[in-house]
Amino acid sequence: MRASHPPPSAHAPARLSMVQVLLCGALIVTLSMGIRHGFGLWLAPITMERGWTRQTFAFAMAVQNLSWGLAGPIAGMLADRYGAFRVLMGGSLLYAGGLVLMSQATTGPAFIASTGLLIGMAQSGTTYAVVYGVIGRQIDPMKRSWAMGVAAAAGSFGQFLMVPVENWLIGHLGWQQALVLLGCAALVIIPLAWGLREPQQAGGPTRPQQSIGAALREAMGYRSFQLLMAGYFVCGFQVVFIGVHMPSYLKDHGMAPEVATTALALIGLFNVIGTYAAGSLGQRMAKRHILSAIYLARSVVIVAFLAAPLTPTSVYLFAAVMGVLWLSTVPPTNAVVAQIFGVQYLSMLGGFVFLSHQVGSFLGVWLGGLLYDRTGSYDIVWGIAVALGVFAALVNLPVRETAIARPMAQPA
Structure with missing residues (x-):
């Protein structure tokens, strides 16, 4: 006898169009992440004009990473409770x-407050965590x-x-006007966020199945969540160390500055392939195996890079392969x-x-x-990056991907 089910519309909320969610979400992430990836281009013009040391600029970037990380759970909590649109609008x-304040800051503390604290908090409300929440709720689990x-x-x-766009803006408009123009570009996130406004559940709002406190206690006490956090710490350590210090490493070995610029661009280009491939493979094979393979491959690639003769060709090859593994x-x-927590x-x-991830980035x-x-030299840190990659490969293997068992909710 076939079981009868009520029509989906009676219980399930209407969903946004998958094309709409992906288009708006992808454009938001492109703007938010694209702007921050070029911040290194401002180091020389700002420090030279303001008469600051590089340490002032670098410390502001470090504060930005920590601010982004610390504000991330709060931005995510607000997005889950009040909707991603409001958080994205505030982040924009x-x-x-x-x-704009970054362009006008004339003292170190003001620069740290704008570039570090404000922009870090803004990134927490305009990047992956908030957008992925909408994707998770609005797109079928099979996709x-x-x-x-x-x-x-x-x-x-x-x-x-x-x-390259930001580099062109600095060269043609000056670094201050370039920052103001990017500030205007960041406001484009607001109309894009309108496309991620999630519909109310049919039949009116329902009582949450689980409180925020209960969800936090459940996740923090769950072994697989702890292992995922440990792996992500390693991810942050590796990519930010390489992204920030590789240009100096290459310069110390006599490489022209253009080699480092090309290498960073190659990382970004091949990262498109890697992240898409990792997401697609995640539909067909165990995600813990994908993660373990990525972390182990990073260690192997770093060892091969350090062992091979250093030439522009070896740098470009390293950047391309590491790009595939970068944010995959x-x-x-x-x-x-x-999958585990809903x-x-x-x-x-x-x-x-x-x-x-951001604590690892800071370190x-x-x-x-x-x-x-x-x-x-960077030898010790390269060694730490290799060892951490092996560690992350091992800790991801025992992750359980099945949904966590919870007591059955009482019927209304």
Whole structure:
């Protein structure tokens, strides 16, 4: 006898169009991530005109990473509770204001407050965690990992596209006017966010199945969530260390500055391929195996890069392969979180995982400079990056991807 089910419209909320969610979400991530990827281009003109040391600029960038990470869970919590549109709109306004104030800051503390705190908070409300929450709730689970890969690939394309655009703006308009123009571009996130306004559930709002506190206690006490956070810490350490310190590493070995610029562009370009591929593979194979393979491959690639003779060709090859592995951890990690805990608090839980990533980012960029100043080389930090990659490959293997067992809710 065939079981009868009520029509979906009686219980399930209407969903946004998948094309609409992916288009608006991808464009938001492209703008937000693309703007921040080019911040290194402002280091020389700002420090020279203001008479600051590079440490002032670098510390503001480090504060930005921590601010982004610390504000991420809060932005995710607000998005889960009040809707992504409001958070994206607030993040867009903060982004625009932070960029304008960055152009006008004449003291170190003012620069740190605008570039570090304000823009860091803005990024927490305009990037992956908030957009992935909408994707998780609005796109069918059978296509969720693929859709997250599309959004991550958009952010990677933003890195490839926006860096030369920002370089052109600085050269033709000056660094201050370029920042103001980017602030105006950040406001475009607001109309795009309108396309991510989620419909109310049919029949009116319903009582949440789980409180925020219960969701946090459940996730923080769950072994697989802890392992995912540990892996994401490694991801942040590796990519930010390489992204920030590789140009100096190449310069120390006699490479022309154009080699580093081309290498960073190649990382952004090949990251489009890697993130999309990781999201697509996540629909067909265990995501923990994908993550383990990515982290292990990073260690192998770093070892091969350090062992081979250093030439422009070897640098470009390293950048291309590392680009494929760069942010390809993002779609499977977030898809596993959704798979285990559901999508009700996906933005908040994704924010906590990303906080771990940003702590790793802070340590990667800080230790790179500290150990270089003390030893005169990056050898120790390269070794740490390799060891951490092996560690992350191992800790992701025991992750359980099945939905967490919860007591049955009482019927209304």
